[in-house]
Each structure stands twice: as C-alpha cells, then as structure tokens.
Amino acid sequence: MSAAGTSHNQAAANAGPGxxxxxxxxxxxxxxxxxxxxxxxxxxxIANPAFLQPSTLIDIGRAxxxxxxxxxxxxxxxxxxxIDVSFTAIAALTMYSITLLVQKYAxxxxxxxVFAIAIAGGVFLGxxxxxxxxxLRVPSLIVTIGTQYxxxxxxxxxxxxxxxxxxxxxxxxFGRLSLLEFxxxxxxxxxxxxxxxILPVVAVLTWWIMRRTLMGRAIFSLGxxxxxxxxxxxxxKIVHLFVFGYAGALAGLAGIVHITANRLANPFDLVGTxxxxxxxxxxxxxxxxGGTGSVIGTMLxxxxxxxxxxxxxxxxxxxxxxxxxxxxFILLAAAFFVTRQRKFKPAK
Amino acid sequence: xxxxxxxxxxLVALIVVLMTAGAIVSGGNYLxxxxxxxxxxxxxxxxxxxxGVMLAMSVGNGGIELSGIALANLSGVAAATLVAGxxxxxxxxxxxxxxxxxxxxxVGLLGGLLNGLLIAYLKITAILCTLGTxxxxxxxxxxLSDGRSVRVGAPGPLYEIGNGFLFEIPIxxxxxxxxxxxxxxxxxxxxxxxxxxxxxxNPKASEYAGFPQNKVxxxxxxxxxxxxxxxxxIIAARxxxxxxxxxxxxxxxxxxxxxxxxVRPEGGYGRVVCVVLSAIALQMMxxxxxxxxxxxxxxxxxxxxxxxxFLAIGRFRLTDxxxxxxxxxxxxxxxxxxxx
Numbered sequence: 001m002s003a004a005g006t007s008h009n010q011a012a013a014n015a016g017p018g019x020x021x022x023x024x025x026x027x028x029x030x031x032x033x034x035x036x037x038x039x040x041x042x043x044x045x046i047a048n049p050a051f052l053q054p055s056t057l058i059d060i061g062r063a064x065x066x067x068x069x070x071x072x073x074x075x076x077x078x079x080x081x082x083i084d085v086s087f088t089a090i091a092a093l094t095m096y097s098i099t100l101l102v103q104k105y106a107x108x109x110x111x112x113x114v115f116a117i118a119i120a121g122g123v124f125l126g127x128x129x130x131x132x133x134x135x136l137r138v139p140s141l142i143v144t145i146g147t148q149y150x151x152x153x154x155x156x157x158x159x160x161x162x163x164x165x166x167x168x169x170x171x172x173x174f175g176r177l178s179l180l181e182f183x184x185x186x187x188x189x190x191x192x193x194x195x196x197x198i199l200p201v202v203a204v205l206t207w208w209i210m211r212r213t214l215m216g217r218a219i220f221s222l223g224x225x226x227x228x229x230x231x232x233x234x235x236x237k238i239v240h241l242f243v244f245g246y247a248g249a250l251a252g253l254a255g256i257v258h259i260t261a262n263r264l265a266n267p268f269d270l271v272g273t274x275x276x277x278x279x280x281x282x283x284x285x286x287x288x289x290g291g292t293g294s295v296i297g298t299m300l301x302x303x304x305x306x307x308x309x310x311x312x313x314x315x316x317x318x319x320x321x322x323x324x325x326x327x328x329f330i331l332l333a334a335a336f337f338v339t340r341q342r343k344f345k346p347a348k
Numbered sequence: 349x350x351x352x353x354x355x356x357x358x359l360v361a362l363i364v365v366l367m368t369a370g371a372i373v374s375g376g377n378y379l380x381x382x383x384x385x386x387x388x389x390x391x392x393x394x395x396x397x398x399x400g401v402m403l404a405m406s407v408g409n410g411g412i413e414l415s416g417i418a419l420a421n422l423s424g425v426a427a428a429t430l431v432a433g434x435x436x437x438x439x440x441x442x443x444x445x446x447x448x449x450x451x452x453x454x455v456g457l458l459g460g461l462l463n464g465l466l467i468a469y470l471k472i473t474a475i476l477c478t479l480g481t482x483x484x485x486x487x488x489x490x491x492l493s494d495g496r497s498v499r500v501g502a503p504g505p506l507y508e509i510g511n512g513f514l515f516e517i518p519i520x521x522x523x524x525x526x527x528x529x530x531x532x533x534x535x536x537x538x539x540x541x542x543x544x545x546x547x548x549x550n551p552k553a554s555e556y557a558g559f560p561q562n563k564v565x566x567x568x569x570x571x572x573x574x575x576x577x578x579x580x581x582i583i584a585a586r587x588x589x590x591x592x593x594x595x596x597x598x599x600x601x602x603x604x605x606x607x608x609x610x611v612r613p614e615g616g617y618g619r620v621v622c623v624v625l626s627a628i629a630l631q632m633m634x635x636x637x638x639x640x641x642x643x644x645x646x647x648x649x650x651x652x653x654x655x656x657x658f659l660a661i662g663r664f665r666l667t668d669x670x671x672x673x674x675x676x677x678x679x680x681x682x683x684x685x686x687x688x
Binding site: 158 | 412482488490599604645648651659
C-alpha cells in the first residue's frame with residue numbers, strides 16, 4: 001500500500017509540464033528510440049551523404065543480425081527480471097566446438113542440421129544458467145559472470161585456441177548465399193545475404209511468444225513481481241529455465257551465423273560485446289529490472305547501437321573516442337528512460 | 349544484522365590447507381620468503397577492487413561495481429599522462445610521485461562520485477550505470493593514452509609503494525591492510541557503516557527511518573572509486589607501465605573474492621576481514637595453478653567454477669556448519685525470504 005503511494009507521488013512529480021508527451025513515452029518507450037534513431041540518421045546524412053548509400057545500409061543490416069539475435073535473447077531475460085552476460089560465451093563455445101566436430105567427422109553435414117545442433121547446444125548451456133539462477137537464488141548477473149568465465153575458460157583451455165580458417169562444406173557456402181545482389185557505382189558487388197532473413201523470423205517468433213502465449217505472460221509477470229507470479233500459480237522454475245534456454249538457443253544460432261558470415265571460426269570472438277547488446281535492449285525501452293519491453297523496441301535499439309557504432313567514423317569522430325561516446329550515450333539514454341521507469345517501480 | 353557466519357573460519361582453514369598443499373606440490377618452494385612476498389605483493393590491487401565491490405553490493409538496491417578495474421586503469425593512465433608533462437620521474441621523483449598519487453586519487457574520487465550521483469539521483473540501476481561508466485572510463489583512458497601503454501618509470505617513492513619492503517613485508521600489502529582496517533572500522537563503528545548495511549538489508553525501512561539514503565549511496569560509490577584509484581596507483585607502481593586494458597579478468601575476480609568472502613550479493617551483509625582473507629586465498633590458489641604450470645584459460649575456467657561453487661555454498665549456508673553460533677544463524681534463515 002505504501003509502495004503504491006510513493007510510486008504515485010513520484011509519477012505525479014515526474015509528469016511535469018509535458019504530460020501528454022511523457023504519457024506517450026511511458027506507454028511506448030520505443031517511440032523515443034525511433035525518434036533518436038531517425039535524428040541520428042538525419043544528422044549523419046547531413047554530415048556525410050555517403051551514409052545513405054545502399055552499401056552502407058546493407059552493411060548495417062548485416063551487422064545487426066548477430067547483435068539482434070543476442071538482443072532478442074537478452075530482451076526475454078530482462079523481461080523476466082534477470083540479466084545475462086554469458087550469452088556471448090555460449091555462442092563462442094557452441095560455434096567453435098560444432099565447427100570442430102563438423103570439420104572432423106561430418107564435413108558434408110547440411111547447414112540446417114548444423115543450426116539444429118547449435119540451437120540444441122545453446123539451449124543446454126542456457127538451461128544450465130537458468131537452473132543455477134533459480135537454484136542459487138542470487139542475482140543472475142553474478143551467476144552469468146561465473147558461467148561466462150566457465151564456458152569461455154573451458155573453450156579456450158580444453159577445446160582449442162586456434163582459428164579455423166577453412167570452414168567445412170555447407171558452413172562455408174551458406175554465408176555467401178545472397179538474397180539480392182547489385183553493383184555499386186565504383187564496381188564493388190554488394191549483397192544482402194540469406195542469413196539476414198533469420199533475424200526477422202526470430203523476431204516474429206519472439207513477439208509471438210511474448211505477446212500471444214501464456215509463457216509470455218508468465219515472463220512479464222515474473223519480471224514485474226516474482227512473488228505475485230509464484231502465488232498466481234505460475235511455475236517460476238520453468239519460466240527461468242525457458243528464458244535462459246531461449247536466450248541460449250538464440251546465442252547458439254547467432255554463433256553459427258557469425259562464423260558463416262565471417263567465414264572464420266575464431267574462439268576469441270564475440271565475448272566482450274555483451275555490453276553493447278544489453279545497451280541495445282535497454283535503449284529499446286526494456287527496463288533492466290524487468291517486466292517491460294517489446295520486440296520492436298529491441299530491434300530499434302539494436303539498429304541504434306549498430307548505427308552509432310558504424311557512423312562514428314563517418315562523421316569524423318576518431319576511433320579512439322568511440323568508447324567514450326558509446327559509454328556516455330548509454331548513460332544519457334539510461335538516465336532519460338529512468339523518468340519513465342520510476343512510474344512503475346515495483347515494491348521491493 | 350551482524351550475525352557472524354562461518355566464512356571466517358572456512359577461509360582461515362582454506363588458507364592453511366592451501367599452504368600445506370602448496371608446500372607439498374612445490375616441495376617447499378611455495379612457502380619460501382620470495383614466493384610469499386611475491387604473493388603478498390599481488391594481493392593489494394585485486395583486494396582493493398574487491399572491497400569496492402563489497403561496499404557496492406552491501407549498500408543494496410541491486411548494487412554492484414563493474415567499473416572498478418576500468419577506473420583503476422583510468423586513474424593510472426590519467427595520472428601518468430598529466431603529471432609527466434610537469435615533472436620528470438627521474439630528476440624530480442618526490443614531486444612526481446606526490447602529484448601522481450594526488451591526480452590518481454582525484455580521478456578515482458570523481459569517477460566514484462559520478463557513479464554515485466548517477467545511481468542515487470538519476471536512479472539508474474547500478475548494473476547499467478557501472479557498465480556505462482566502465483565503457484566511458486575505458487574510453488577516456490584510450491583517448492588519453494592513444495591506446496598505447498604509458499610509461500610511468502620508477503620514481504623513488506612511487507616505486508617503493510609498489511615494490512618496496514618494510515620488515516620483509518611488501519609496502520603495498522601493508523597499505524592494503526591499513527586501508528582495509530580503516531574501512532572495516534568505519535563500517536563497524538560509525539553511523540555511516542550502520543546506514544550502509546541497513547540500507548542494503550532493507551531500503552524501504554531505512555527510507556522511513558530517515559537515513560540520508562542518497563548521501564549514503566553516493567559516499568559508498570565514491571569510496572569505492574577511491575579504492576579503485578588506490579589499486580590503480582599500486583598497479584602503476586608495480587608494473588612501471590600503465591595501460592587501459594590491464595587486468596581484464598579482474599572484473600570477475602573482484603566479484604569472486606567478494607562472494608567467497610560471504611558478502612551477500614543482494615546487500616546488507618559483508619565483512620572486510622573476510623574479503624581480505626578471501627583475496628589472500630584466491631591469490632594463493634592462483635600462484636598454485638602457476639606452480640602447476642596451467643594456462644590462464646584454465647585459471648579463468650577455475651575462477652568461474654569457483655564462483656558458482658561459492659554461490660552454492662552461500663545459498664545452502666554450508667559454511668554455517670563451521671560457525672560457533674550455528675543455532676543463532678539457522679534461526680535467522682527465514683529473514684531474507686521474508687524481506688522479498
């Protein structure tokens with residue numbers, strides 16, 4: 001009761017003069033992301049018209065796939081009130097060990113089977129995360145920092161540290177399959193690869209799970225208020241296993257996409273990109289404490305982060321400054337979204 | 349609030365076991381004065397960062413400090429680049445050391461203050477805030493140093509802090525113990541310490557009790573930032589060079605030390621003496637893995653496993669079986685559940 005009172009007061013204090021606008025922001029936070037994205041794109045186009053070339057846009061599209069898959073997984077976990085930093089390690093571990101296995105035992109394996117194995121491996125590792133988070137009852141950040149080192153240390157210590165330059169069979173050709181192809185003015189061939197399609201498919205699937213199934217309800221509910229969720233009769237353990245398993249599956253998928261796109265399996269890749277993925281999801285309007293967020297917002301957040309990453313150089317910001325800008329950007333955006341977040345802060 | 353758990357006993361036992369095992373594995377070399385000194389010299393930097401993590405965790409509100417090592421490196425890099433322009437390390441070692449330390453501490457203070465202000469007033473979740481500042485601090489260090497490693501040199505007093513000995517004990521270690529003692533004293537005997545821990549155990553109650561909540565949070569993160577910069581000074585003094593990406597695994601290790609020390613990740617409980625012991629135990633394990641000739645990757649793997657293991661120990665309160673007040677502790681088991 002008292003909690004409702006304080007949150008009401010805070011909401012009233014935050015409404016301020018622009019009540020209508022802040023109401024819109026509160027309901028559809030991804031609107032802000034969209035405006036921000038468009039503003040950046042317009043500013044960059046003015047600074048450097050080369051930005052609007054199809055090749056740049058396709059580059060951004062390609063770069064969004066892996067980040068986007070990771071982000072959808074993180075979004076589901078954030079919605080359930082957790083956080084995951086081990087997904088990059090899961091991706092690295094599955095992609096590298098599967099490439100090794102395929103190369104050694106079944107070089108002609110169909111790419112579909114490779115994806116299936118990667119997803120299964122990711123689910124397994126993700127479920128390990130979910131089980132630990134549920135059983136140990138500690139913040140999932142700490143658990144997943146542990147599993148990140150565990151998975152990645154295991155990969156580098158026991159599986160291998162060398163790059164695989166020659167991908168076996170279909171893994172090598174899949175990355176080169178293109179959806180559409182055209183020549184730019186200066187003669188270079190730009191292509192939108194087939195693997196780009198994976199992202200929209202997974203996005204729609206995630207949207208369906210979150211908005212059209214009981215599991216989606218349970219996930220948002222768990223993120224909003226775990227205790228009430230348990231009392232409502234949801235099986236909290238299953239929800240934990242599901243969200244982490246789902247994020248693991250997407251991580252496994254993203255890992256294979258990553259190597260087929262790069263035509264190289266590097267076990268040192270991916271780990272270290274967690275921060276920008278989490279930032280993307282948060283910039284898309286998902287609250288880091290759970291219970292909110294949308295697939296559209298997440299996708300816009302991913303685009304925002306990928307665009308910012310790609311255009312800093314184009315507008316003449318030296319690469320040494322990149323981290324300063326991205327870090328400051330995360331903080332500013334987080335501070336901005338907080339106005340909205342305080343309104344629904346659950347009683348702790 | 350201060351129910352003693354069994355972590356102290358367990359950690360002391362662990363250190364004794366490690367000493368014995370190390371002596372057996374290495375045929376006595378492990379316990380040589382040289383190795384003990386070198387281990388003690390490596391504890392302070394990570395131990396200081398771990399105390400910072402402990403403070404952030406203890407203050408609650410989902411508190412955690414992920415920007416520690418980034419801030420430590422930034423302090424070192426900023427101090428090295430700024431002070432080198434005004435004083436020469438070789439011809440004016442005293443002034444160089446003095447200003448190096450002052451600049452580094454100021455950077456740590458400002459960095460910690462930034463974290464505290466963002467978390468207390470803008471209400472950014474600590475995870476998100478310290479992730480953002482982590483990237484921001486790393487970025488600043490890259491900009492200041494142009495991505496290269498910066499040479500500090502070996503100006504007398506500063507070099508002594510990193511490499512000198514007093515009664516055969518590394519000065520950095522003595523400094524660490526002194527700082528840890530001070531923090532422990534503050535936590536135990538001052539209102540600030542009480543507020544910090546109570547805010548962690550029940551933020552709502554401490555709000556209604558009229559504690560200066562925001563000030564406590566800001567002070568906590570500021571102290572944590574200063575500790576990071578102290579670690580940065582010791583790193584600079586010990587390694588003679590500073591670089592923005594030094595000690596990338598420290599982020600995990602600092603959290604691991606805090607969890608091993610029985611600091612409750614959800615806030616409200618933590619003992620500095622256990623953090624010190626836990627840092628020492630971890631360094632001993634690390635040296636032991638070195639003695640056995642295992643790679644860094646095995647070490648990362650082991651740290652991950654160890655963190656998960658100690659989380660399980662904390663969860664199921666296995667250490668309580670070693671506690672002298674076993675019954676008192678079991679009686680309070682229900683408390684955290686009731687709070688949620």
